[in-house]
Amino acid sequence: MPKKYSEWLxxxxxxxxxxxxxxxxxxxxxxxxxxYKSDHELVTSTDIAVDKYLCASIAEKYPSHLxxxxxxxxxxxxxxxxxxxxxxxxxxxxxxxxxAHGHAHVAVSIGLFIGEERILGVVNxxxxxxxxxxxxxxxxxCNDKALRVSGGTDLRxxxxxxxxxxxxxxxxxxxERVSRVLHQCQDIRRNGSxxxxxxxxxxxxxxxxxxxxxxxxxxxxxLIAEEAGAKVGYYEEQKNAWPKPINxxxxxxxxxxxxxxxxxxxKVNEFSYSN
Ligand code: IPD
Ligand code: CA
Ligand code: CA
Numbered sequence: 001m002p003k004k005y006s007e008w009l010x011x012x013x014x015x016x017x018x019x020x021x022x023x024x025x026x027x028x029x030x031x032x033x034x035x036y037k038s039d040h041e042l043v044t045s046t047d048i049a050v051d052k053y054l055c056a057s058i059a060e061k062y063p064s065h066l067x068x069x070x071x072x073x074x075x076x077x078x079x080x081x082x083x084x085x086x087x088x089x090x091x092x093x094x095x096x097x098x099x100a101h102g103h104a105h106v107a108v109s110i111g112l113f114i115g116e117e118r119i120l121g122v123v124n125x126x127x128x129x130x131x132x133x134x135x136x137x138x139x140x141x142c143n144d145k146a147l148r149v150s151g152g153t154d155l156r157x158x159x160x161x162x163x164x165x166x167x168x169x170x171x172x173x174x175x176e177r178v179s180r181v182l183h184q185c186q187d188i189r190r191n192g193s194x195x196x197x198x199x200x201x202x203x204x205x206x207x208x209x210x211x212x213x214x215x216x217x218x219x220x221x222x223l224i225a226e227e228a229g230a231k232v233g234y235y236e237e238q239k240n241a242w243p244k245p246i247n248x249x250x251x252x253x254x255x256x257x258x259x260x261x262x263x264x265x266x267k268v269n270e271f272s273y274s275n
Contacts, residue, residue: 001137005119008062008086009135012110012122015057019050019108020126023093027102027127034100041166042096047071050092050108058088068246070216078243083115089219089246094123095193104128109195111219113245121220123195132199132224140202140227147228150204153257158185158207160262161197165212173268177210180265194248195221201253202228208254208262210235215246222253231259235266 026032026046033045051071058067068076069090078087091109093099099106104127111121117136124131132147134140140147152158160181164174181188189206191197197209198221209225222245226232236250254262 001135005135008112009120009122009133011061012112012120013124013131013133015054016108016110016122016124016131019054019092020124020131022046022050022053023099023106023108024126027099032100038166042100043071044093044096044100046099047093047096051090054090054092054108054110062086068215070214074214074216079241086112086114086119087246088112089215091195091216094195094217095191098192103192105191105193105196107193107195107199109216109220111216111221111223111246113219113243116244118219118223118226118245121223123199123220123224125193125196130199132196132202132221134202134224134227136223136227138227140224142199142203147199147202147224148204149201149225149229149255150207151257152207152255155184155258155261156186158258159187159189159205160185161189161191161200161206161209163190163192163194163197163211163213170212176268177266180268184265194218198222198225198253201225201230201255204228208252208258210250210252210262210266211248212250213248215242215248218248218251219246222251225253229256230254231256233259233263235263 066087089111094109095106107123107125112119122133194213194217200206202225234250235252
């Protein structure tokens with residue numbers, strides 16, 4: 001593994017801890033304001049402040065790297081990038097609704113990929129004192145503890161997480177999927193942070209997670225789940241243009257033995273819900 005990868009990981013962890021401190025302080029002092037983007041999507045001044053901090057830190061330390069960040073560069077054009085160019089993918093607060101409502105399930109997510117490969121992922125949950133991280137080929141960790149998926153093989157005992165989109169018109173097929181999961185599995189969780197859902201699959205606290213999410217929600221968490229032994233794939237044919245390592249459309253991450261069962265459960269005919 002190139003030495004620079006470990007240096008990038010150490011740098012990403014330092015940033016994630018500092019970002020966590022900014023988030024904690026904003027909550028302690030109630031010093032943030034709420035706003036809405038793209039219609040009804042909540043964003044706080046702390047999302048913006050953390051995004052600025054992360055982007056400025058990366059630009060200063062690695063000026064030649066690219067940054068895809070939820071709040072300041074969500075539309076970065078990645079098509080013409082050289083195949084060896086490192087791309088940082090950042091969600092300053094994953095779980096903004098939780099953050100604004102005083103819940104603990106909140107994380108900073110920092111991923112990095114090059115070409116077709118996920119290189120590193122750091123997901124720091126400051127209110128839970130847990131920092132999840134992984135380097136390609138080096139395993140996945142929570143703080144200093146190595147992670148392994150649950151090893152679940154029985155669908156009826158599986159605990160599954162998902163999330164609900166801000167766009168209400170995308171809800172109908174999802175409700176059908178949730179109904180199927182509820183009928184066939186143990187239970188479902190909606191924790192409010194996709195990045196942490198992925199890390200919780202890695203930690204064996206969940207057996208599966210599915211959702212359509214954006215690159216910054218999943219770039220770090222998917223590598224962490226993969227490195228802990230999860231199987232990663234998609235329950236729908238892919239039509240969007242995101243590079244493969246950061247494509248969160250119809251994402252399914254589960255224990256290897258349950259993967260095929262979930263593919264079957266989650267296959268609904270989207271066309272019949274489109275009107
Ligand atoms: C959201 C969270 C949530 C997921 C949504 C995401 P945000 O991210 O990850 O769990 O269900 O799809 O948009 O808006 O809190 O960064
Ligand atoms: Ca997010
Ligand atoms: Ca966010």
